[in-house]
Amino acid sequence: MLVEPPRLVHSRVAVNPVNRTFALPHALMLDGGGLLEDAVLAYETYGSLDETRSNAILVCHALTGDQYLASPHPVTGKPGWWTRMVGPGRPIDTDRYFVICANVIGSCMGSTGPASLAPDGRAYGARFPVITIRDMVRALVGLLEGLGIARLHAVVGGSMGGMQALSLAANWPERAARVLVIASTSRHSAQNIAFHELGRQAIMADPHWNGGDYYTGKPPAAGLAVARMAAHITYLSESALTAKFGRNLQDRPDGSKGAKSFAFEADFQVESYLRHQGSGFTRRFDANSYLYITRAMDYFDLAEEHGGHLAAAFGGTAARFCLVSFDSDWLYPTAESRHLVHALNAAGAAVSFVELSAPFGHDSFLLDVPALDRVARGFIG
Amino acid sequence: MLVEPPRLVHSRVAVNPVNRTFALPHALMLDGGGLLEDAVLAYETYGSLDETRSNAILVCHALTGDQYLASPHPVTGKPGWWTRMVGPGRPIDTDRYFVICANVIGSCMGSTGPASLAPDGRAYGARFPVITIRDMVRALVGLLEGLGIARLHAVVGGSMGGMQALSLAANWPERAARVLVIASTSRHSAQNIAFHELGRQAIMADPHWNGGDYYTGKPPAAGLAVARMAAHITYLSESALTAKFGRNLQDRPDGSKGAKSFAFEADFQVESYLRHQGSGFTRRFDANSYLYITRAMDYFDLAEEHGGHLAAAFGGTAARFCLVSFDSDWLYPTAESRHLVHALNAAGAAVSFVELSAPFGHDSFLLDVPALDRVARGFIG
Numbered sequence: 140m141l142v143e144p145p146r147l148v149h150s151r152v153a154v155n156p157v158n159r160t161f162a163l164p165h166a167l168m169l170d171g172g173g174l175l176e177d178a179v180l181a182y183e184t185y186g187s188l189d190e191t192r193s194n195a196i197l198v199c200h201a202l203t204g205d206q207y208l209a210s211p212h213p214v215t216g217k218p219g220w221w222t223r224m225v226g227p228g229r230p231i232d233t234d235r236y237f238v239i240c241a242n243v244i245g246s247c248m249g250s251t252g253p254a255s256l257a258p259d260g261r262a263y264g265a266r267f268p269v270i271t272i273r274d275m276v277r278a279l280v281g282l283l284e285g286l287g288i289a290r291l292h293a294v295v296g297g298s299m300g301g302m303q304a305l306s307l308a309a310n311w312p313e314r315a316a317r318v319l320v321i322a323s324t325s326r327h328s329a330q331n332i333a334f335h336e337l338g339r340q341a342i343m344a345d346p347h348w349n350g351g352d353y354y355t356g357k358p359p360a361a362g363l364a365v366a367r368m369a370a371h372i373t374y375l376s377e378s379a380l381t382a383k384f385g386r387n388l389q390d391r392p393d394g395s396k397g398a399k400s401f402a403f404e405a406d407f408q409v410e411s412y413l414r415h416q417g418s419g420f421t422r423r424f425d426a427n428s429y430l431y432i433t434r435a436m437d438y439f440d441l442a443e444e445h446g447g448h449l450a451a452a453f454g455g456t457a458a459r460f461c462l463v464s465f466d467s468d469w470l471y472p473t474a475e476s477r478h479l480v481h482a483l484n485a486a487g488a489a490v491s492f493v494e495l496s497a498p499f500g501h502d503s504f505l506l507d508v509p510a511l512d513r514v515a516r517g518f519i520g
Numbered sequence: 521m522l523v524e525p526p527r528l529v530h531s532r533v534a535v536n537p538v539n540r541t542f543a544l545p546h547a548l549m550l551d552g553g554g555l556l557e558d559a560v561l562a563y564e565t566y567g568s569l570d571e572t573r574s575n576a577i578l579v580c581h582a583l584t585g586d587q588y589l590a591s592p593h594p595v596t597g598k599p600g601w602w603t604r605m606v607g608p609g610r611p612i613d614t615d616r617y618f619v620i621c622a623n624v625i626g627s628c629m630g631s632t633g634p635a636s637l638a639p640d641g642r643a644y645g646a647r648f649p650v651i652t653i654r655d656m657v658r659a660l661v662g663l664l665e666g667l668g669i670a671r672l673h674a675v676v677g678g679s680m681g682g683m684q685a686l687s688l689a690a691n692w693p694e695r696a697a698r699v700l701v702i703a704s705t706s707r708h709s710a711q712n713i714a715f716h717e718l719g720r721q722a723i724m725a726d727p728h729w730n731g732g733d734y735y736t737g738k739p740p741a742a743g744l745a746v747a748r749m750a751a752h753i754t755y756l757s758e759s760a761l762t763a764k765f766g767r768n769l770q771d772r773p774d775g776s777k778g779a780k781s782f783a784f785e786a787d788f789q790v791e792s793y794l795r796h797q798g799s800g801f802t803r804r805f806d807a808n809s810y811l812y813i814t815r816a817m818d819y820f821d822l823a824e825e826h827g828g829h830l831a832a833a834f835g836g837t838a839a840r841f842c843l844v845s846f847d848s849d850w851l852y853p854t855a856e857s858r859h860l861v862h863a864l865n866a867a868g869a870a871v872s873f874v875e876l877s878a879p880f881g882h883d884s885f886l887l888d889v890p891a892l893d894r895v896a897r898g899f900i901g
Contacts, residue, residue, distance in 0.1 A: 337753065361725035409717070
């Protein structure tokens with residue numbers, strides 16, 4: 140049931156976070172064969188749903204993202220992760236659209252995940268079922284039903300968010316009129332899986348992980364920080380790292396000029412940056428969620444779900460698709476988007492595709508790329 | 521002093537490992553300002569030194585390599601790491617040349633490193649001084665002096681071995697007539713440093729690391745395995761991983777066909793492979809050596825050593841250079857070799873350069889690339 144009904148006011152206060160939770164009315168059927176009982180989704184909305192409930196846009200978040208799309212993160216206090224894209228007058232204009240973003244199941248910002256209490260009153264930990272991208276989307280579809288939204292104006296996502304948008308389009312084709320997929324893929328490459336496995340091994344090598352049962356003790360922060368460092372390298376490009384840091388040395392805490400320490404201090408700025416990224420992440424993210432969500436991403440293979448034919452995933456779709464890749468993204472390079480475009484073409488779908496030039500690597504979808512804003516604004520309408 | 525003099529027999533038994541050690545006659549001056557007393561180099565030789573001592577080739581090994589270039593590794597029992605390149609009739613022909621390969625200082629296969637006993641009778645651990653590529657080469661020059669070799673026919677190295685070859689050419693220009701540098705660089709990029717820092721953080725996050733003092737207890741094998749996994753991904757190419765593994769599932773230990781486990785088993789072959797690479801590595805390599813050698817590589821910046829001008833590193837050199845890069849190497853991409861070629865050109869050095877097409881990524885220098893064999897054979901003469 141819907142815990143709190145959506146407000147249908149036509150407010151001009153467009154950025155209008157409401158910090159809601161939604162309890163799925165039925166047990167969630169999982170691709171792994173089990174059921175997840177009593178699942179809850181934590182979500183935010185921005186803007187107002189119109190009377191015909193036809194102006195809703197679902198934004199799906201990436202691996203370590205959350206529902207705080209356009210409102211401050213309650214733990215870090217930082218602005219929402221996509222304020223440049225979502226807000227009044229922005230490409231996804233909250234003056235016109237009702238924008239929904241929910242924390243995926245398996246995550247740790249209020250939706251049911253490994254840190255949630257199982258029916259026995261203890262945290263699930265490693266007893267949480269392994270989930271898939273489609274399971275995440277199944278829960279999101281439950282939320283849309285709860286909100287009374289039969290058809291989205293658009294579903295939008297970058298990276299893992301793009302996987303969810305694709306999964307929604309493939310498995311619930313009547314649910315979205317437009318599908319905007321940015322810097323994403325129809326399946327993980329061996330190299331993608333390898334980087335994720337490295338991160339998982341780093342977490343599981345941390346003795347504090349303790350088989351996933353650490354919620355009453357110290358969390359495996361050191362392992363999670365290493366996992367984050369590895370992932371972070373893949374989110375940037377070699378040229379972005381060179382432009383940002385090069386071989387510059389880090390100034391010392393005492394203010395003195397950077398110099399080689401001939402020790403294992405963070406001599407180089409890039410070392411200091413990575414350590415900071417790693418440790419900061421551990422304050423806002425749960426290590427078990429990292430395991431489960433990376434696993435879901437590695438399992439994602441839209442063709443495999445449809446008899447081995449990617450085009451079959453989109454048979455008969457009436458949605459319009461827009462795919463965007465970035466030339467500096469080596470995690471999900473342009474070839475992955477092209478592969479999707481070919482399948483959409485084969486399925487007779489309406490699809491536009493653009494590779495944008497941006498220096499920031501995979502993270503370009505989150506950063507200052509005005510061309511992306513223009514593409515999104517044009518496509519969303 | 522030379523512990524055991526080189527045999528000057530002209531044997532046709534070309535692969536002729538002798539498993540020697542050489543004690544440096546003087547304390548080794550280090551770039552970090554200290555002295556390393558009583559340093560020993562463990563080395564292998566193949567072929568025979570001629571009477572004029574002019575047919576010697578020094579091969580420098582990479583980060584996790586060792587002196588077992590063309591003879592079985594005593595720990596793993598595997599063949600030498602470059603038997604395709606070095607041996608009778610091979611491109612580096614041990615019927616004609618006296619080939620030397622020494623374990624670098626800081627490593628763990630018999631040369632002095634963090635696992636060696638310090639003067640107080642306990643292992644150095646983190647008390648071992650931070651060393652540089654030039655320090656490694658300074659020790660190798662000591663070995664050449666001990667062997668009575670004033671000038672090498674050639675110095676050869678891939679990856680970190682290439683850094684050593686460049687350092688020898690730059691700092692001891694009279695020591696080598698030919699310099700063959702494969703898949704290497706004049707300095708580490710921010711991304712290279714980032715991957716190394718990730719590995720170091722994985723090791724130091726392992727509680728068994730214990731500040732580097734673990735030689736009487738359990739070593740930080742889990743952390744070292746994660747570091748190796750990270751590095752291993754960078755040694756291959758995305759296409760090599762795809763060709764080798766793709767998204768193929770691993771058959772089960774009971775012989776049943778691979779299937780998604782919906783657990784955290786190594787479902788994908790690439791996961792299984794990486795875990796194997798990680799754990800196998802810990803049986804032959806010391807975690808502290810990994811810290812010290814990666815640090816030396818990150819510090820390497822041949823231009824910085826020569827007033828910020830890479831060309832100045834090669835001023836007045838009489839050596840002939842040959843540089844080889846691989847199109848699939850994203851660790852030290854072709855641009856790094858080109859940067860070196862431009863500097864050598866500016867210095868008026870004789871240099872040839874070729875980018876080879878090979879599918880194996882950075883590891884191509886160790887693998888089946890017949891074009892590399894031809895280039896090496898032609899250059900070595």
